[in-house]
Amino acid sequence: MSNKAPRPRREDFRRSYTLGTRWGDHDSYGHVQNVVYYSFFDSAITQFLVEQGTLDIDNSPVIGLIVESSCTFFSSITFPDQVTIGLRIAHLGNSSARYELGVFRNGESEASALGYVVYVYVDRASNKPVAIPQLVRDELLTLVD
Template identity: 55%
Template sequence: MAEPGRAVRADYPAFRTITTRWMDNDAYRHVNNVVYYSFFDTAVNQMLIDAGVLDIAHSPAIGLVVETGCRYFAPIAFPDRVHAGVRVAKLGTSSVRYEIGLFRGDEDRASAEGFFVHVHVDRETNKSCPIPEATRAFLTTLQI
């Protein structure tokens, strides 16, 4: 890390690009804090879909968010392009902790860093279940 407590791009094994939208800006002319959580969710779920381990309509096991957090370092504003770095910090039997760094344009230091924890549940019963093997295999490629 280049600065204590603030990630750089090299700290993340995978990235997704997200385009900001006009409506993401708030009255202070930067992306509103709640939008950052949408960026986190979009980056992780797009990776899972692209890897073929999540079918949002049919997967028998789904991940539900049980905890989230974010630290903000520098503003992002429309029309910035955001690169979301994703890593897996902890992989349990039924849960996974994702950490996401949001990088504005070509900047090397994160504008914001966040995390969320998914607990995998059976879609029908909503009860905790083990992370499916194919999903676990993909998630290991994102571990730090």
């Protein structure tokens, strides 16, 4: 699993979250399945938003919906590895944010994978795009690269 794209380093990210892999995360080839990386991304972003008090999962009137995502893989992760998900904002628009996420295996300094997720913020009731609320924007700005 190699890619010619540069491998980000831990220090390239503003915030990080550590998660454990689970027995069922890997496939018959012995590496964590691709879909699990997207779960890592979603968990890190949601944890950040909840910790900052900008997302009440059940009641926030404005929510972020994923409209685009991608992942580039550099090296394998397997069970029982610990992964650290680095988090930063690469672009902050009026109603959207592009999160970039580095996946780091155990204590390694270079990313095993690099992904991005684009959220569009919408009114929960109408599902129509809205400006990112100022409280959310202020917290997202702490992640801007």
